[in-house]
Amino acid sequence: MTAANTRLADRTDGTDRTHRWGGRRPGGPTTGPPPRPPYREPGKAIVHDDLEKRPTPRSAGAPRLPLSHSRKRLWYLDRIAVAAPVHHVSAATLIEGPLDAGRLASALRDPVSRHELLRSTFDDRGDGPLRTVRATAEVPLRRLDLTGGSASGTDARGVSEPEAELRRVLAEESAGPFALDRGPALRATLVRTGEERHVLLLTAHRIIADRASLTVLEHELACSYAALGGSPVQDLLPLPLPHADRPSLDRPAPDWERETRDEEVAYWKRKLADLPPLDLPLDRTRPRTPTGRATGRGLLLDTRCAEALRQLAREEGVSAWTVSAAAFAVLLARWTGRHDVVFGTPLDRRPPTSARTAFGPYEDLLPLRVDLTGRPSLREAVRRVAHTRDEAERHAGVAFGQLVQLCEQERDVSRHPLCQAVFAVTGERRTGFTAAGLTTSQLTLDDATVPYDLRCTVTDDGDDGDGRGGLGAELRLASDLWVPESADRVASAFRALLTALAETPDRRIAEIPLLSPEDRVRLDAWNATDRPLPEPATVDGLFLACAERAPQALALTDRTGSWTYAQLRGRADRVARNLIAGGVTPDSVVALHMRRSAGLVTGMLGVLLAGGAPLVLDPGHPEERLRSMADDADISAVLSRAEPPAWLHGLGVPVLRLTDAEHDRPVAQGREPEHVRPCPVGPPPRSRSHPLGLAAVVHTSGSTGRPKAVGIPHRAVVRLITATDYVSIGPGDVLLHLGDPAFDITAFEVWGALCNGARVDVLPGDEPLGPDEVLTALRELRPTIVALTGTLFNRVADIDPRAFGGLRHLFVVGEVMDPRRTRAVLHGGAPPERLHNGYGPSENATFSTTHLVDRLPEDAPSVPIGSALTNTTLHVLDQELGPVPIGVTGELYVGGIGVARGYLGRPGRTAERFLPDPFASRPGALMYRTGDLVRRLPDGALDFLGRADQQVKIRGYRIEPGEVEAALLDRDDVRECVVRAVDVAGDRRLVAYVVPGPGRRPSPPELLGGLRDRLPSHMVPGHVVMLDELPTTPSGKIDGRALPGIAEGAGNPPGTDTVPPRTATERALWEIWADALRVRSFGVHDSFFLIGGHSLLASVVRTSVRARLGVTLPLRTLFDVPTLAGLAVEVERAADEAAAAAVSARADDGSEQLDGLVAELERLAESRRAEERAGGSA
Template sequence: MLSQAIEGFRLSPQQKHLWLLQQQSGDIYCSQCVIRIKGQLEIDKLKLALQKVINRHEILRTFFHRQPGIKLPIQVINDNSEFFWQELNQSNGGYKPIEELCQEERQFVFDFEQSPLLRTFLLTESADQWLLLINLPSLCADSWSLKNLVKEISDIYGECLNDQELEDEPVQYIQFSEWHNELLEDEDAETGKAYWQQQELGSIPSLTLPWESHSDRKTRFAPKVYTVKLEPDLVAKLDKSATLHKSTIAEILFACWQTLLWRNTGQSDIVVNTVYPGRKYEELHETIGLLAKWLPVRCSFQENFKFTEVLSSIKDTLDSHEKWQEYFLREEDKKNDDYSSNSLISFEFEQWDDKYESGGVSLALEKLYVCFEQFKLKLSCVLREESLTAEFHYDSELIPPESIQYLAEQFQTLVASTLNNLEATVGELEIISDRQLQQLLVEFNQTQTNYPQEQCLHHRFEAQAQQTPNNLAVVFGDEQLTYAELNQRANQLAHYLQKLGVGPEVLVGIFIEPSGFGGASLTFNIITVILGIIKAGGAYLPLDTTLPQESLAFRLQDAQIPILLTQQSLTEKLPNYSGKIVCLDTESEIITQEISENPTSEVKCDNLVYLLFTSGSTGKPKGVAIEHRSLVNYLDGILERLNLPPGSNFATFSTFAADLGNTAIFPALCTGGCLYVAPQEQVSNPEALVKYFQRHPIDCLKIVPSHLAALLTSPGMQSILPRQRLVLGGEAASWNLIEQIQQLTPDCQIINHYGPTETTVGVLTYPVNDKLENNASKTVPLGRPLANTQVYVLDKQLRPLPIGVPGELYISGMGLARGYINRPKLTAERFITNPFTDEPKARLYKTGDLVRYLPDGNLEFLGRTDNQVKIRGFRIELGEIEALLDQHPGVRQSVVSVWEEQGNKRLVAYIVPNKQQQPSVSELRSFLTQKRQEYMVP
């Protein structure tokens, strides 16, 4: 038998796009409105009015039939004007709040093959007040349709009371649909399509919002809305400004929205979609159906553009688009037939009439919700009389609600700032509210803690040695010292050094193997030497024994070291040096004859405690000078975050010439714990390292993430993981590594730790949660500041940036270094006056690190603003290596970069050789090895 023929009509281009979008995503797209009715309502007449409205507009009694194997359905008009009707009141038990009912209806799954698709609910609030909810598929209506419905229901309700009929016949939707399809198929349509191709929209990347989720688990489109009411005085100002600049309120708000998106993303070319009603011809004004269309509006930004210039540009684009709106097809703007448009950011402006009076009742639009396109973020501004409401619609699968609330506050601030001065540049406009500024500058930085301010580091150690003299203090390999033994030997060295003139502000170089020397065993290991220098009142400069002679010579000369402590076997490595050389192994008998009591010195908390050299962009390293108070403040701050019981065991196997190990050294020695220093020959042998830590279980370890990741590839390496705290530092840590660690040792607390040498070891910590949830950051966050530390995310003009917006990290507080030794100009450039406090002499350190605030107040690392890199925890200025390569006679020019593969970073150098001489790779590597350590050689 032949199936019965069904007469139908083609979908309009708008319907086709929405249908394909629905089929691909499975999401629900509806249009709904709530109408408030006041007066003596006759409910039967209202139902009759609704029926007559449905009779007038075929789209309200249309269903969609799709033949098997056919991609698109046809529109079928039903002669029956039935519709779903339900009355709800408090007495019949079915009453529920209107917002709840609206939410339920937005989840209602329409059967497009069955009519009726129109659903209505009448909620009785009182004897003379009702709410009428109308819900139907967005295939059948847009927001203009719903506003038309309110007017028609009012008009026809009045006619029903008087037994009259409306005489005018509206244009039916299928007429519009056929016209629009024919328009696009006409030969003349090529001109309109060419207009949209000339916009070059495909070359502009989608906006990535600062607060977007980085999870790949998104499975559905989950729109939600957050609504705010703008201040009443803004409406009057908007109206006045629009008149003054020959613009409209909608255009000014649209320009504000574009500006805010630029300020939050930094993307200079932005595309924001705005809705065109599709009713530019008068005959279509009263047509009901999906005529509206989202059109992309491109806008370019620069810091010095005036807002009026942006406004003018947007106005011109909107006017131009108006002419060609029918020719834009969303599917032609996409690739691979992907109709999912969740990257869209949109704007719309609605103006609602107040109310319609008819037959003794008034009808007024109270709520309007229309969704016929996926979006990531959409701003809908609604003007009603003197009231302006901003609705922030967002995909809750991508953006958290707290970020939307923050954005709404920014928008209100920006609109107010703009209306105060439309001639201001877009970079000058305020977007951070007073409340947000208080949060950024004060609440996130409430770290003041009253630690003992006058203590020096050795005072803390001496008190601990007196309290726990018999506790193990340090273990080098399998040899060990108690607190009493360590304190005694450090005291003897201190008395010896004081006789050589060591005291406050006197630098002493340390050039020894960490574990001690031969027969002298642990008499003068590096921990003993560090404590001895500090107890003498001096400051220490640790020098790596792998340093090339040229690099060692520079450090000794630049720091003007008067005394160098070394060992006999290393004297051959020393350059020409005019200061006093003390070989601790040959002098040990003399030193151990010194008295063993704690020495006295004139050292104060603002005296130097150590000097560390870091890579320098000019080709020469720079010495960072740290004072006692900064180190003691760090000690107290990190102990508070670690929250370990006294007597915990710490381990370190990083170089003593950097400050990474200070997280273990001083917390161990000032809390009665034991410091385990793994021998270098075991550190480089995974099997030996496993056995070492099996013999010596530890509670806390600090390690560079890439180093740990490499170690964990060897069998049995979980034995090196501590029992209680694992501190990661020196470079960004990945979530994959965190997951791997948690599987191996679920009871160990992981702490990510960040801080430049110039801020004393570290200033931020982030305790990783037990469960890895939908992380807002691509890498493990840097965290929040330690005690007596303030952090700021600023732009180039030193203005605070909002949560989520990338900027440079500036650090202030007790941890700041004194500066760079013998580099007053560089010190002045990097350590600047803190403009956010009244505290005299307060400074900010300019880190060069690009970060952003996460909504919870933690900081996320994003990269660098310069050419500094971190490889295996070593801080390297690429410019330093380039400057050294350029010194080679066979190199005319060089560029050094970082090559990363599967998480492993390597230095790679590219050179332009001189024509007369073309050096080999081995020759260049040998040249650099004579000047810098291996980790700095590409």
């Protein structure tokens, strides 16, 4: 165990000794009746008008006292999360010398008598949580002896075994639960570690004390110990009025006081309006009940850097706190991708006149909302933080608990209200327990807890001497949310920001690199994907090589026949010669006006052999769209299967019929290739293709509705299908061509087969392609490699999750992979040999990443999109095109030789999306801006978070619709869904479009009620639209433009889809809620906390449920299931269990008489059974 002050955490009490750094002191007005008290040190509260803290004499004989807002919250948290040590505060002192343990135990009586909080209990007897002050109480001194063992050596961390044992004992004693209803909320432990060597540990619940209070207690304990030993002691200072004495809120107040308080309340309502939670990127799903466990990381800046920060503070006339807090604010902004961040800072509300004697939970929290918009410099960030804090402290009379009430945020026990991140600086060193004849020193405790998502504590060693020491910091992250590697990265980024503040304060905050050197090496390694391409690196060249190696191998089949490689080559050669004769030159674009068929494959191959690039125009698409595509691509010829429509002749280019360009006929279906007369094959034409030349032109949807023509070079396709590390394709493989040939999936389905000696089976394009057709193809054609859109995969998996058992590779592409269907396929008994999640925009030739899905945890909310293909690089960048740290959300940019040449005919749009690649060594390299939000996982794989342009902001909250979709898709009665933001009469609302699953059809109120039980209120859609099918594009993706709109007045936002109570239990609960809330316009799916409920009323409801229904529920039940429908289920389950237990107890003791409680429980249960019988017969 190390001595005191070796770590900054041991010194933290929330105060900020900025006078050592120099700087201005914001003050209140100096005139006016009566004047505001002068500004105390930053971190010390302004208490002139704080109704929570301004004492008045207590009326005599008041045994039970109301709790302040902060105490109520702590009481509720203690009831909800049993034995959470995160709400404890401890202090340890090493005592060497002849300690009299008995005298120390007796000395504890004086502080207990002196401070009524040490004699207080906290309970709820039906009228809400109250505090009871007892006349007497005792805090026993628990004694432990660690001298009996003979342990020696060190543990894995190099800590001696006796010290490790002491640390373990102190941690256990600090974490032990308190019974607040019995008291006391203080524990004293004396641990003997050797001859005349002890450790005194004091642990208190934060409902009665803060860290500074333990210093007060240690001082008083030392005085009492000395007095009992006959030593002269200095008289203790008189106590202030008890901390808990509060004026009644209805007590008349002076006009100036009311006006000041009204002004402060109005300020905070404005300042915290539409305040969203801090969306820090998490490694783990946020649990409903946090454990409070933390992972801490420390850092130390050298003297030179620390002095530069002090100099910056002096230049700006601000405090040390402000400079380091500015670095923290920038850290939050960069880590979340937001310019509007909020964090809390501790505020000591002790009365200035009794700071050394006041015992109680005086530490409060002051929220600071910092605006970092407009690309500010670090220096400007310092100024903005200074202004924000000055302004907040001028309005600090409203306690944090009251701010929570004012903001009317939805209660969420899984996160700290208002402030999920807290910044503090170390305060004065505590003196600890001291006594004559004893040598004492403070000990640093391994306090691995944090009540927030993130807490940063800074200490300035220059405060302790000549002002030239170093600067230290500890960042503590909730272990529930992050893995230890993330703590390392946050600490590294904070160090980088502090260093930048010291060295380049005028640099813009977005320009500061936050990647650690180690992570830079990792990113470089993950992007080291360069591999040589096979020769020739063209699609037609690879096909010709396969045709020469195995001319009689089967290459192509559809419902009309089969063709060998030699036959297909012969037909394609003839098409090529005709096109060349028609004027097609290398890099010319040739349109093929055909549906998906073997003939289309032949035509595309012929275009490639002629040196051109095929552009498929599906006859089923609207003429206007096809004409726009042809115009953009500047086509030089048209191939058509049937008689071309008149508009094609009007394009002014040669129009050929495919049947006129080829002269042989296909083999009859079912005949073997060796029985077929070989097609005459002349010498192959001289290759007219080049790796940089166009291999295809595909179209992708545009935001304006006009499609964009993407020019894909040969090398991009070759890199996709040959010499890859994600799939191996060979002569024994059969690939299904079932995708829309106008899109980039063709490159994988068709050329992946024909460039590797495999066979491609073409499903007819003139018939609808649904799950039944896919199931038939899987069963009859027995392919080995298949790619399906996410929608089609889901539909097939719903019908038969074992249908993919015969596949070597199954790729789910084009849409987010659904975790529920994925698990069904993996665990259905016949999964494919390899299941892949494939991701990639058309602008990077089909796949940029793939992820092999061999397992998926039950709680996994998404499926990663994986790692880069060979010859592909992935860059997760911020708005300044700088790499974001691993785990942080950014926009994905893809580089490498798979990047397309741009949008044909759209130079402006090309320049916007295809940017020079600053990370590439190849001259002229481009990277494509995908518009997709992703983050790196620790293993380098990417997690897809949605489209940047589909994220919506509603009432100040940033919402990813995919998260809402995932919650809906977890239901068995939902087959498909999509969530979009829709403008309804000028109001931006979320709308869920839902296709129900088999069986009973869920109603919109049911779906909304289920979402309210799982998601925060701001993520619950305002409307649910039930559909028979979701509209899809020709490529099989969801067609968002075809979704129906929402008319003004149609449907209802959440909370107005009022469903009345339907059962006896719901009716009884409805009356209880109505009485507690004083409202009657709500339904069974409305959230308790959105119709006026709060934690105190939750306790009232719980008490009423116990009194009226005879059911005792845990307090946290209403937080877990805040709807009346959900609560009714919990009440009925508890009633059934209680009734069964009561019957069992009566059988044991022979009693035949029912008491009133059991009778009421059985009446409720019988009523419910009768309703169920009635419902079943209706």
